[in-house]
Amino acid sequence: MEINFLAILVAAVSTVVVGFVWYHPKVFGGIWMRESGLTEDKMKGVNRVKMLLCSIIYAFFMAFILRFLVIHQTGALGMVGGDATKALPSYNAFLDDYGTAFRTFKHGALHGFMTGLLMILPVIGTNALYERRSFKYTMVTGGFWIVCFTIMGAIICGWS
Template sequence: MEINFLALIVAAISTLLVGFVWYHPKVFGTIWMKESGMTEDKMKGGNMALIFGMAVFYAFLIAMVLQTLTIHQFGALSMVGGDATIAKPSYTAFMADYGTAFRTFKHGALHGFITGLFLALPIIGTNALFERKSYKYTLVSGGFWIVCFMLMGGIICAWK
């Protein structure tokens, strides 16, 4: 099973599109700015090319992990040491039967949701506790990543 880099890149870029909507002032942008302590002046002072470039890079790293969480066949490949050429015939038989099983957008979105809810949200929540951020900040930021993980998981899982 090969890594689909195009799917990972598209999934990573999708986070920018979600962020454009999610953090729009008419959606959650105003709440996020207030709860995070961000101001218009602070936003104008940043190197936006670097910020967006690094955001896509980090999202790409997340996509690499989501790939293994949303595509079950990666688990079978890892059980044979990652090299299908040295696998036993049982691996080949398994892949013949289940090679594209559960490779749907819906299935990937489900696993993305579970990962966002039980991994991203607790990480953001823990940071928010120590940074003395409000529950609103936690819900807005955590909700953003849950939606992103769902979309990313769906893209990665469905793109064969």
């Protein structure tokens, strides 16, 4: 099973696009800055190019692993040790029957959403509790990642 690195890269870049909208001051940016304790002055002098590149690299890592959650056929490949050439004939029969099952944007969006809601939001919420962040902060940041994972899942599953 080939990995579509272009789909993973596009999924990663989509987080930056969502971020430009989500964290705009007229959307959730003002709330996020206030709840994060940030000000315009504190943001001055930040290397935005470095921040953007690191964000894309981190999002690429997330999109890469999300692939295993949204494309069910990768589980079948894992069951045969990752090398389809050494698999029993039943593996090929399975892929003949189910190789493209549930490989849609809609299905990927569903699994991306579930991953965001049930894995990412709890991580952000737990960190927020210990960092003494507000519920608003948790909802804005968690909501961002739920939307991002939904879009990334759709791109990865529908395009791969």
